[in-house]
Amino acid sequence: MRRLAALGGVGSAAGLLSALFGVGGGIVIVPALIARGWQAHRATATSLAAIGATAVFGTVRYAFDDLVVWRDALLIGLPAVVGVVVGTALAARVRGPHLQLAFACVMVVVAGRLAW
């Protein structure tokens, strides 16, 4: 029962963040599961599966208000599938702390562009 409540809480929080910002919500789910003693790999895989439902719910919700640009979603989503496979394969070889720092800086610059 406590497990059900905990997972339900994680799901609701992830859903809120997901719909509010157009992201999957893994950033909430993965750390929450790890904090509950899950192994990182299992937490990431399970989070991914849960996000499938979250993203579908969000898409359907926004489709009611006619906000989904389907053509762009396909044009971005389909090549992204290939990209993720390539990126994940590359990660083991090239992802070091320096590259992560560089990417973090890029994110801050993008955030600045969005804020102004």
Add this chain to the structure above:
Amino acid sequence: MSHVALALALGLAGGTLAGLFGVGGGIVFVPALTLGLGLSQLSAEATSLAAIVPVVAVGSFRQHRSGLVDWNSAGIIGACSLVGVLAGAEIALNVPETALRRAFAVFLVLVAVQMALRATRQMRAVEA
């Protein structure tokens, strides 16, 4: 570059970055859709969610084959996310566009800080 070519390039690059850095696709897709393709923040978020679906479907299938997915827990988390999704959408639909864009920018900075902290921890671990 035509809109279609630009969108395809952004999708490929966004997916690669997401896989490379272990962040979700959405955090890359939303800025790509607003700054790259000129969508409004709200429309970019809605479209990003739709673009995440194929990425997550393929990702989950691969993870499922590795036997790493706890489907029971994923089902509970996923089902309960509906409550949050409805609440989150209600907020996003009712705040001004600029406020939503700025809130997303803050969220982006928080994710960047988290990544930078992890990176510095790794650097220290290497030195030690």
